[in-house]
Amino acid sequence: MRTMSSYVSVLDLFSVGIGPSSSHTVGPMRAGTTFARALDERGALDRVAAVKVVLCGSLGATGIGHGTPDAVVAGLRGLDPETCDPDDVPGSWERLGDGHEVRLLGRRVVTMATADVRLAPLTRLPGHPNGMRFTAFDAAGDVVAEQVYYSVGGGFVLTEQELEAAAANEEAQHAAELAGAPIDPATEPSDVPHPFANAAELLASCTLEGRSIAETAWENEVSLRPAAEVGAGLDRIWRTMSECVDAGLDRHGMLPGRLKVRRRARAQREKLEAAEAEGSSDLSIEWLQAYAMAVNEENADARRVVTAPTNGAAGIIPAVGRHFLRIHPDLSADEEATRQAMRTYLLTAGAIGALYKRNASISGAEAGCQGEVGSACSMAAGAICAVLGGTPAQVENAAEIAMEHNLGLTCDPVGGLVQVPCIERNAIAACTAVSAAKLALQGDGAHVVSLDTVIETMRQTGLDMSTKYKETSTGGLAVNVIEC
Numbered sequence: 291m292r293t294m295s296s297y298v299s300v301l302d303l304f305s306v307g308i309g310p311s312s313s314h315t316v317g318p319m320r321a322g323t324t325f326a327r328a329l330d331e332r333g334a335l336d337r338v339a340a341v342k343v344v345l346c347g348s349l350g351a352t353g354i355g356h357g358t359p360d361a362v363v364a365g366l367r368g369l370d371p372e373t374c375d376p377d378d379v380p381g382s383w384e385r386l387g388d389g390h391e392v393r394l395l396g397r398r399v400v401t402m403a404t405a406d407v408r409l410a411p412l413t414r415l416p417g418h419p420n421g422m423r424f425t426a427f428d429a430a431g432d433v434v435a436e437q438v439y440y441s442v443g444g445g446f447v448l449t450e451q452e453l454e455a456a457a458a459n460e461e462a463q464h465a466a467e468l469a470g471a472p473i474d475p476a477t478e479p480s481d482v483p484h485p486f487a488n489a490a491e492l493l494a495s496c497t498l499e500g501r502s503i504a505e506t507a508w509e510n511e512v513s514l515r516p517a518a519e520v521g522a523g524l525d526r527i528w529r530t531m532s533e534c535v536d537a538g539l540d541r542h543g544m545l546p547g548r549l550k551v552r553r554r555a556r557a558q559r560e561k562l563e564a565a566e567a568e569g570s571s572d573l574s575i576e577w578l579q580a581y582a583m584a585v586n587e588e589n590a591d592a593r594r595v596v597t598a599p600t601n602g603a604a605g606i607i608p609a610v611g612r613h614f615l616r617i618h619p620d621l622s623a624d625e626e627a628t629r630q631a632m633r634t635y636l637l638t639a640g641a642i643g644a645l646y647k648r649n650a651s652i653s654g655a656e657a658g659c660q661g662e663v664g665s666a667c668s669m670a671a672g673a674i675c676a677v678l679g680g681t682p683a684q685v686e687n688a689a690e691i692a693m694e695h696n697l698g699l700t701c702d703p704v705g706g707l708v709q710v711p712c713i714e715r716n717a718i719a720a721c722t723a724v725s726a727a728k729l730a731l732q733g734d735g736a737h738v739v740s741l742d743t744v745i746e747t748m749r750q751t752g753l754d755m756s757t758k759y760k761e762t763s764t765g766g767l768a769v770n771v772i773e774c
């Protein structure tokens with residue numbers, strides 16, 4: 291199970307999964323598999339005759355539109371979001387009807403009905419808005435096991451015990467910091483050579499030792515895994531992102547759900563190609579928008595995407611990366627140079643994303659869309675600034691500018707579907723990321739508001755935000771757009 295620890299690995303932050311949501315699809319799917327595996331490890335799987343799941347809070351409110359019940363059933367079957375056939379997941383829940391066979395981990399046969407996965411939008415479990423309770427019963431109806439899981443954003447899942455431990459750890463660190471005490475290694479395991487708790491520490495580490503942010507992140511990553519594995523993981527992430535862009539630029543038709551949203555990226559591509567054939571030259575921003583929309587249309591269609599750092603915001607980092615390659619055609623022709631550039635790009639984005647995950651939130655249910663699209667925009671801004679030659683200070687500035695102008699962004703998906711405003715929002719945020727990097731590159735990195743300040747502001751704004759605007763589809767566009 292992907293869990294939170296003090297160091298957030300770039301290979302965990304970017305994970306290959308399926309759409310439409312990291313917190314509402316990928317996380318619940320992982321929770322289903324984790325629950326079934328835990329039963330198996332205890333030798334209890336073969337006693338299970340029934341499983342019931344309750345999806346609470348935001349998972350209950352927008353679960354249908356996000357495919358959460360399907361994901362839970364697929365997870366119980368043992369499907370992995372990274373490797374499964376995306377076509378295997380949709381319909382998993384509806385097919386259950388009044389009772390249908392489900393093979394837990396592909397082995398133990400139980401009968402489940404649609405009513406066994408219950409939506410409880412008004413029940414908020416104490417740890418997080420995205421809570422779910424799994425209960426397994428034996429043939430006599432006695433409870434074999436029960437576990438609460440929280441999908442805390444970006445596909446990360448914690449048991450309620452793990453979440454409590456993480457919260458206690460954070461409180462201990464906060465108290466130590468307030469008291470001016472050194473961080474206790476027992477509560478802050480530094481399992482990497484260059485640990486950083488915030489952007490100031492990251493910058494200080496880079497400056498002191500003359501490393502870039504990407505080099506710092508690389509050295510941390512290779513202290514945890516063999517270098518070949520890290521390199522291959524980064525290359526696979528970029529390849530999957532890029533393939534997702536291409537797939538979205540190619541596929542056409544209607545997206546699933548009652549909004550009847552038509553895919554637009556392919557038509558955009560065709561128009562842009564025609565305009566270029568007629569001699570139009572600077573269409574880089576239009577292409578950037580098309581790349582982002584392509585990915586988010588794939589995501590809305592429950593296809594293969596990279597969580598970056600969430601699925602709702604999955605288009606921004608791939609789009610900005612492809613934009614960078616497009617404006618550097620010489621680089622695109624050189625496979626090794628491209629590989630190195632995209633590793634730098636992803637490592638920088640990952641280091642910035644880790645700051646948001648650690649010190650605020652990347653969950654729309656917790657922080658609104660500023661936590662999803664805002665974080666992705668900030669990560670992409672810093673990352674493109676780095677590959678364009680920015681210093682660590684300029685990278686930090688770019689990331690700060692990008693988030694500063696996403697503060698307060700609410701989450702209000704119409705119909706509970708990750709389509710409107712999400713798809714266009716990624717296109718706009720991709721443009722913001724490029725603008726923020728350009729602005730930062732014109733300066734020397736010195737600026738008034740630090741990235742840490744803006745991250746803390748985002749966190750506080752998220753806390754103040756009404757739950758109507760936190761992935762519940764009960765406010766904003768979600769209630770003002772008439773669904774036909």
Ligand code: SF4
Binds near residue numbers: 654659663709715
């Ligand atoms: S509005 Fe933003 S946070 Fe909400 S589902 Fe869409 S992309 Fe995610």
